[in-house]
Amino acid sequence: RKEVEQDPGPFNVPEGATVAFNCTYSNSASQSFFWYRQDCRKEPKLLMSVYSSGNEDGRFTAQLNRASQYISLLIRDSKLSDSATYLCVVIFHSGGYQKVTFGTGTKLQVIP
Amino acid sequence: DGGITQSPKYLFRKEGQNVTLSCEQNLNHDAMYWYRQDPGQGLRLIYYSQIVNDFQKGDIAEGYSVSREKKESFPLTVTSAQKNPTAFYLCASSSDWAGYTFGSGTRLTVV
16 A cells, blocks of 8 residues: 555546545554645645644645544635645654655646 | 755756756755656655755665755756656755745756
8 A cells, every 4th residue: 555645636627616635644653744736847835734623724625534544635616726736745753753755646627 | 035946947868977956945944855756656755864964865766866065955966877867856945844845846858
């Protein structure tokens, strides 16, 4: 089983739709979680952190389910500009050791 | 403005040639990283450095070398031993894992 798994998509959704992505992880001791956005042929950029209590930033909501070992990203009222690849990042750290694992990304295409 | 700068943006390498990719940051971050991204694949860690004059191999270090003589700089050399170097190379820096800041990347192509 991969350490971090994402459905590669593409998810093709109409403007205004709500779309959700999941990212599963295998290390139950993982402590930190993030979502990054990567536009075509560009570098990834931090979208939001993921907290146990869930967090919201405008149209974006991120949640963590530790029992089932997945994080999710919900995008409401999709815009054309949301079209990108969304990468999840899972971090395990203990003492001075840290392991950062990126998912392979989920591609979102918002259609007019 | 603080940031992380990679150069060049595009690089062409001949067979058997070593090339060096530059990465400079003025964010005062201690940790710096090199990743490789291939089409349809996730980011794979090549090397990382958590402090000046120290660096560690990542998951795919073979055929690559790095140095960390200054806090601001973490150059990556792609040696002739790397048999399939064509990829998108991303440099990143971080401080206490508030998240990575990535450079804009270097696209390396073997010609």
